[in-house]
Amino acid sequence: MKRLSLVFLQYIFHVSLFAQQAPSENGVDVFIRQYLESNSPEDRPRIGENELFSSVVIHRFYGERNFEPAWVKNHILPEIAYEMRYEIGQAKFDGLNPNDYHFQAINAYFDRFEAAKKSGEQLKSIELAAVEVLLTDAYIMLSSHLFLGKVDPETLKTSWSIQRNVPELMLDRKLGAAIQSGSLRASIEGYYPAFSIYKKMRDGLRELFDEQKRFEKEPVATWKNLKIDKSIKPGEEHNQLPEIRDRLYFWGFLKPYQTEQEKVYDSLMIDGIKTIQKRFGMEPDGVIGQGTIHALNQKPLDLITTASVNLERLRWLPDTIKDMELILVNTANFQLDFIQKLDTVLTSKVIVGKSYHSTPQFSAQMSYIVFSPTWTVPTSITRNEIVPKIKKDPNYLAKNNMRLLNSSGGTIDPASIDWSKVSARTFPYTVRQEPGENNSLGLVKFMFPNKNSVYIHDTPSRSLFEREDRALSHGCIRIQRPFDFAKILLSHDSTWTNEKITAAMHQTKEKTVNLNRKIPVAIIYLTYWSDSRGNIYFRNDIYDRDKEIYAVLKESRSKKSGI
Numbered sequence: 001m002k003r004l005s006l007v008f009l010q011y012i013f014h015v016s017l018f019a020q021q022a023p024s025e026n027g028v029d030v031f032i033r034q035y036l037e038s039n040s041p042e043d044r045p046r047i048g049e050n051e052l053f054s055s056v057v058i059h060r061f062y063g064e065r066n067f068e069p070a071w072v073k074n075h076i077l078p079e080i081a082y083e084m085r086y087e088i089g090q091a092k093f094d095g096l097n098p099n100d101y102h103f104q105a106i107n108a109y110f111d112r113f114e115a116a117k118k119s120g121e122q123l124k125s126i127e128l129a130a131v132e133v134l135l136t137d138a139y140i141m142l143s144s145h146l147f148l149g150k151v152d153p154e155t156l157k158t159s160w161s162i163q164r165n166v167p168e169l170m171l172d173r174k175l176g177a178a179i180q181s182g183s184l185r186a187s188i189e190g191y192y193p194a195f196s197i198y199k200k201m202r203d204g205l206r207e208l209f210d211e212q213k214r215f216e217k218e219p220v221a222t223w224k225n226l227k228i229d230k231s232i233k234p235g236e237e238h239n240q241l242p243e244i245r246d247r248l249y250f251w252g253f254l255k256p257y258q259t260e261q262e263k264v265y266d267s268l269m270i271d272g273i274k275t276i277q278k279r280f281g282m283e284p285d286g287v288i289g290q291g292t293i294h295a296l297n298q299k300p301l302d303l304i305t306t307a308s309v310n311l312e313r314l315r316w317l318p319d320t321i322k323d324m325e326l327i328l329v330n331t332a333n334f335q336l337d338f339i340q341k342l343d344t345v346l347t348s349k350v351i352v353g354k355s356y357h358s359t360p361q362f363s364a365q366m367s368y369i370v371f372s373p374t375w376t377v378p379t380s381i382t383r384n385e386i387v388p389k390i391k392k393d394p395n396y397l398a399k400n401n402m403r404l405l406n407s408s409g410g411t412i413d414p415a416s417i418d419w420s421k422v423s424a425r426t427f428p429y430t431v432r433q434e435p436g437e438n439n440s441l442g443l444v445k446f447m448f449p450n451k452n453s454v455y456i457h458d459t460p461s462r463s464l465f466e467r468e469d470r471a472l473s474h475g476c477i478r479i480q481r482p483f484d485f486a487k488i489l490l491s492h493d494s495t496w497t498n499e500k501i502t503a504a505m506h507q508t509k510e511k512t513v514n515l516n517r518k519i520p521v522a523i524i525y526l527t528y529w530s531d532s533r534g535n536i537y538f539r540n541d542i543y544d545r546d547k548e549i550y551a552v553l554k555e556s557r558s559k560k561s562g563i
Contacts, residue, residue: 028075029067031129036062047130050105054140054171054563061136061172069132070179075122077113077131083184084135085110091142093206095308095553096150101138106131139188140171144563146191149315151552158545161362161452162522164318171563194319200530201314205307207536211251212300221246225297232288234270237263244288247296248272281333281539282468291468298538303528306538309546310528312553317524318363327366327448327521329456329477331359332539334470336456336479338488346488351459351470351478358543359454359475361525365518366448369486371504371511372435373445373457377402381474382431387424394419397431401438405430435508443505444482446489448521458482458505471542477523492516 036045036052036059045052052058061070071081088101109131113123147169153160178187192198221243232238242262248254254272265288273292274284280295326339331352338346353359377386390396397404397414404412412429433439442458452475459478464470479485483501490496490513504511527539527546541547 027125028069028072028129028132031126032062032069032133033067035129035133047134048105050102050134052133052137054137054144057140057172057563058133058136061140061175064172065176069129070176071135072128072132075125075128076117077110077128080179080182080184081131081135082110084139087184087188088138088142092209093202094146095205095311096142096145097554100145100150100556101142102134103138106134106138109134136175139175140563143171143174143188143191144169146188146315149312151312151549153316156548156552158543158548159360159362160316161360162317162524163363164316193314193317195314195317196532197529198311198314200532200534201307201311201528201536203534204528204530204536205304205311208300208304208307212304215250215300220250223247223297223299226293228288228290228293231290232265234265234267234286236265237261238265239263241265241269244296245269248276251276279535279537281537294540295538303538305550306528306541306546307536308553309549310526312549313524313526317522321363321520321522324520325517327456327519329359329521329523330526331361331471331477331523332525332527332542336477336485338485346481346484348479348481348485349465349470350456350480351464351472353473353475354471355543357474358471359473359477359523360452361523362450362452362454363520363522364448364450366446366489366515366521367518368447368512368514369489370445370447371486371501371513372443372507373439373441373510374435375433375439375441377431377433378474379430383424383427386431387422387427390414391419391422401434401436403432403434405432435510442478442482444486446479446485448519454523456485469540469542489515489519 035047036055044055062068071077071084085103085106088098088103088106091098091101109123109127112127113131116123148166174187174190178184192202224243226240226243228238228240232241241264245254245262248269249256253275254269257268259266259268270286273288274286276295277284277286277292280291282291282295325341328337328339329335329350329352330337331350334350334352336346336348336350337344386396386402393399394414396402404414404417406412406429433441435443437443438460440459442460445455445457447455454476456477456479461478462480464472464478465480483505486501486505487496487498490501493516504513525543525545527541528536530536
């Protein structure tokens with residue numbers, strides 16, 4: 001009897017222990033654990049051909065829930081799992097590739113689940129575990145890319161020196177909270193850049209995908225590369241005009257109409273041409289020039305590429321700048337905006353660096369203004385430009401209010417130098433231009449110390465602001481409205497009247513004025529954006545920076561890009 005009682009107690013203990021250790025969800029948790037346990041420390045876990053990239057975070061997520069599935073409930077895929085699949089597909093409207101987040105594999109498992117459901121069967125636990133883990137990995141990586149960007153800007157050839165503080169994202173906890181509350185969409189939107197423009201740009205990209213579908217189904221125009229030898233003005237004839245008209249039809253910039261003179265630029269086309277000129281940053285004069293032809297040659301897929309790149313750029317920007325007083329320069333748009341409390345209080349045209357002297361992308365803090373500045377000519381400009389001009393014209397320095405200085409700052413008489421024997425390559429003197437109307441820095445410069453030696457300044461060459469392509473400087477930024485800029489920067493001090501600012505700009509000696517605060521300056525490069533009303537705009541990639549970013553965006557994730 002005692003022996004039977006002992007056996008019975010052992011059996012009860014065994015059953016109780018088994019019950020404690022029994023896998024939940026019919027073994028799905030066991031397979032989740034197996035998937036996450038890599039065979040080798042050097043290799044990431046895999047599910048079929050799909051490598052998991054969120055190895056650290058995904059282990060923490062499932063470890064804390066004892067490998068209980070999050071997306072699978074009662075051996076089925078509930079609505080929130082379908083919602084996650086949908087969100088992965090929507091990643092293309094962020095300029096990302098859904099297949100970076102196992103989209104094809106997840107779709108295949110969903111298809112098998114639905115087929116089994118129709119036949120009255122259940123998907124195997126191992127397959128449910130597979131789709132479970134893939135959905136979690138997708139959420140973690142997609143959220144990370146939305147918050148930080150997929151591309152690391154520091155790996156690009158073009159330097160990006162706008163730093164951001166990266167907080168601990170706690171993606172695993174946010175995922176758990178999103179699933180529990182059923183707020184997956186809100187959770188994913190929470191990783192978007194904290195700029196209202198992002199959603200508008202995203203909507204614009206969605207529209208471009210719709211245009212691409214229409215382009216593939218209804219090719220209104222032939223879309224061969226248009227070429228013209230000279231500008232086409234209203235009333236003139238040209239063989240390309242029928243095709244130009246068709247492209248305006250396609251974009252909705254012109255309503256279709258009948259005409260017997262297809263090759264004539266008639267008055268009905270003018271507004272459509274002006275619309276596309278505005279979209280691409282041209283003067284809307286209605287004259288079809290090379291810039292307008294370039295814009296008309298852009299297919300929807302070309303614009304999708306540009307939009308994707310710029311959504312990525314926006315993800316690199318630090319969220320903190322949205323609430324600050326900010327000086328924002330978009331070099332691709334040749335424009336400066338001074339923003340206070342989210343309102344633009346000053347907008348000005350600017351001139352930026354030539355393609356071979358491109359203005360870099362960086363952030364710094366403006367701290368002082370220099371009125372009536374001198375200009376110490378950089379050595380490269382002295383040797384390559386100034387010395388050859390002096391050799392041609394001995395009076396060049398005097399005409400341009402310039403002085404020669406030796407290494408100790410003493411003045412050198414240009415007449416004492418035999419310029420025929422001077423080598424530009426080894427020229428030992430510094431050239432300095434004194435304050436004045438013709439000073440290359442104009443009447444004022446705005447300083448934000450940085451390693452690039454870039455600053456904002458006035459210019460005596462005012463006519464250059466009328467040009468559409470204003471990539472004309474050696475890298476610094478020339479501003480069209482220097483007086484207004486100085487006035488708003490000094491508005492905290494009522495003693496800086498218009499008269500005082502004007503006087504300070506016309507002195508014979510430099511005058512440095514410290515600001516009462518340091519103002520963030522961000523020099524960025526956006527070739528696509530949207531305004532608050534959803535209108536989208538494009539700019540020429542003057543520095544040829546978009547291609548490199550897009551190539552990395554399209555690459556499959558490398559084995560090193562895990563979290």
